[in-house]
Amino acid sequence: MDEKIKEAIIKKMESEPFPKKFGIKLIDVQKGYAKVAMTFTEDMGNMFGMVHGGALVALIDEAFEIASNSHGTIAVALNMNITYLATPPKGSRLTAEAKEFNKTKKTAAYDIRVTDGLNNLIATCQALVYRMDKPLPFLHLSP
Numbered sequence: 001m002d003e004k005i006k007e008a009i010i011k012k013m014e015s016e017p018f019p020k021k022f023g024i025k026l027i028d029v030q031k032g033y034a035k036v037a038m039t040f041t042e043d044m045g046n047m048f049g050m051v052h053g054g055a056l057v058a059l060i061d062e063a064f065e066i067a068s069n070s071h072g073t074i075a076v077a078l079n080m081n082i083t084y085l086a087t088p089p090k091g092s093r094l095t096a097e098a099k100e101f102n103k104t105k106k107t108a109a110y111d112i113r114v115t116d117g118l119n120n121l122i123a124t125c126q127a128l129v130y131r132m133d134k135p136l137p138f139l140h141l142s143p
Helices: 003-015 017-022 053-068
Strands: 025-030 033-039 073-084 093-103 107-115 121-135
Touching: 003 025, 003 053, 017 053, 025 053, 033 053, 053 073, 053 093, 053 107, 053 121, 093 121
Parallel strands: none
Antiparallel strands: 025 033, 033 093, 073 121, 093 107, 107 121
């Protein structure tokens, strides 16, 4: 992966307000790949005390966003299909890994999996982006 793109994405993600709300941290980014993590805290629960689906979507979408923009050009979501498989206990460290499995000039498809600290599968997602032929507008942020 181009180091300039990698550094720009890392810097931009650190200043992005939405992932900060959930405590989402970037673990790794490579071309077509991203890994992010967050802890399931009390304020992420639904009415039953289980992790809210929206909290999982936030984690999934952050991994998706980073992986799909890792080529250095703008990619925007077209579709996400999420399957919830299990609920982790509160306090669990949740990790989402997005892996690109198909890329064309205009689209790219991703497999995203959420696991807990014990490698239990919590959710899966198949996602699709539209790839624009425009460079990331924040590439100037890297040294």
